[in-house]
Amino acid sequence: MSERERDDHSGVETTGHEWDGIKELDNPLPRWWLIVWYACIAFAIVYWVLFPAWPTLNGYTPGILGQSDRVNVANDMKALEAQRGAEGVMLEKASLEQIEKTPNLQAFAMAEGQAIFGNNCAPCHGAGGTGGKGYANLRDDVWLWGGQLADIEQTLKYGIRSGHPLARMSMMPSFGRDGLLKPQEVNDLTEYVVFLSHRAANSAAVARAAPIFAAQCAACHGPEGKGNQAVGAPNLTDSDWLYGSDRKSIHDQIWAAKGGVMPAWIDRLTPAQIKAVAVYVHVNSGGSGQATPVAEAAAPATDNTAAATPAAQ
């Protein structure tokens, strides 16, 4: 027999619980609350019949309405694809320049390009597009095969040394390994390339190598070593080096040349997707596609040549 205590102020029984002298009154629930509870139970039973509810050994009870979150998600994804397809058509119709100059199209291409770049290009060029040894940095002003929108689109479509008939194609000879030049001549040429990039070099070796460079290298890299984007020959006078700037790296490249491969994307991405990536890469590189001449940068009063100098300066 349990005995209940009654609070003498309110006349209500207590639950018998006490916290620091505060007692909980045991007021009865209103009866409609009980009815609401029964209604909830009834609702639950109806819900079991209508919607997926109970797990079974091999699955679950599907419910007679056929509701399925998986199907809903699949439908949503289809709708999204249709919507993207419509925007993709817009990209397909506009020229690369138009895409870049039209705010909405540029924003769409940048968003789309970023996603595609992350999925397809980042493994080699890095998530930020800065590349690494052997993989071109796409964020700077140096372009082996041209940095105009059309150049980038063509490289993306057909790749470099990819095996596609329209691929960017060139092959630097391996002068040392294949015996085209004597080891001493390769050493001299290495000094000459160091000299070209405005660094201290052995002047005797440079003098010896000058005629070799004119005969063997100038055809592609130009008489001044400034490179040629038509054949993917890098500028040897700047501070950007795909395979390293130290003497050993330069020597190794002349001795046994490496030529990186970029796949052709024309069969893997849609034309609209390739355009989006082209715009994305172009915009992130500053959008000019022109390498800044070294002479200009070396001049002390460079501020005067700026395209834009903030008034605050």
Add this chain to the structure above:
Amino acid sequence: MTVVIDRVSGGGGDAPPPGGGHGPGLYQKRKAIYPKLVHGSFRRLKWGLMVVMLAIYYGTPWIRWPRPAGAPDQAVLIDFAHGRFYFFMFDLWPDEVYFITGLLVLAALGLFLTTAWLGRLWCGYACPQTVWTDLYLYVERLFEGDRNARMRLAKAGWGPNKIARKGAKHLVWLFIAAATGGAWIFYFEDAPTLFREFFAGEASVTAYFSFALLTFTTYSLAGTLREQVCIYMCPWPRIQGAMVDRHSLQVTYRYDRGEPRGPHRKGDPWTGRGDCIDCQACVVACPMGIDIRHGSQLECINCALCIDACDEIMVKVDRPTGLIGYDSDEAVTRRAAGKKAIYRPIRLRTVFYAAALIAVCSIMTWGFLQRTPYQLHVARDRNPLFVRLSDGAIRNSYSVKLVNRSYQPRTFHVTFGGVPVRLLQAPGLTPDRTGVNVTVASGEQRSIRLLATVPADRLTQALTPAEVTATVDDADAPVRTLAARTMFVSEGARK
């Protein structure tokens, strides 16, 4: 002193619970309440407030407010589809939701202050539950008469009279509920358009569902549940318990004047007794079904109708009115003890709430004055942190977002300062010598890429503070030049 009772054994030896109101049991049967109509100044005030508040609720969506450039001309509109909240001359964007938050904080502090000062003013006069219940009671009286007639009708068997009266009442209730649910949806779409679509069956499923839900809640909460909502569902009575104190002015039975109570016959002397003649007028008028003479209690919504009810009686028995009135526990206690009553409207609690209210008001006003229809956001690229160009110069890339919330297209002149920039690039745009002009359409935002190149020899530290500014071609804007601080990162960062 407490009385020990035995609930389970069914009262073995113990007396039945004295005046507890309910016997042993887990559930309580609801006691029907038939509030009697009263006449007086508070009743008149409440009728007036009810008309004003219902007019605001039903009428607001129909107020027109012309706006340029194809924006909706509804004065108050919550436009979820386009992410705008229009309120007369203001239109808020989703990222300005803190103004709504501020309003809610103000509302909360306002409730705290009024409750500490004047008790449950909100519950008694302004709460929709009170207003709509009052309206539903008005309709009930229209068809079923006042308290006694309603009680008779409830006891009577079902016949044509009862069916007609009850049926008509519920029909009108349902109509009011539907009008309430109907008015609700007009706050979210253009009212005249939605009105036509609604009856043509062309409105959205959301509109019909919201209408049905609000109709159901209005009908059930104001029509059938009434005081149960305040007693069992609403958290506010509990919260207010912490806000009122002995100095709060609440609807109070002045027991110092009323006790000892008892029946009074005409001609009997008033000496040696209180003014309360125990006529139960305050009890039968109470929409919550309580006796105010028990003092401040959870169920009391401070609706003040018992004041009118008691005053009517006091006039009849030729005693001064105000046996029930707005008073504080402290004053009543002091008078009962023969001391002078004191009132403290200004005390720590009210001063604190008022100060908080003023502080939030000031912050909100300042925020509103600072509010400009234009915004500038700058995010510096973090991958890569910087790019070294072929000549050794350092380039940083920024995403600059410009927002134009005005009704005209605007051109922003964007500049980059803080570092000696040699070349500023904005792909797709043509920078001039001082910066780059960016045109943003009305009600749009636009992101541009901004690339700043600085010669390496001009940089003395790895992190140089820089600033992006945007000057808008709107002479009337509260803030014409927006600035965003950022950083220029260079090689030194790796050292």
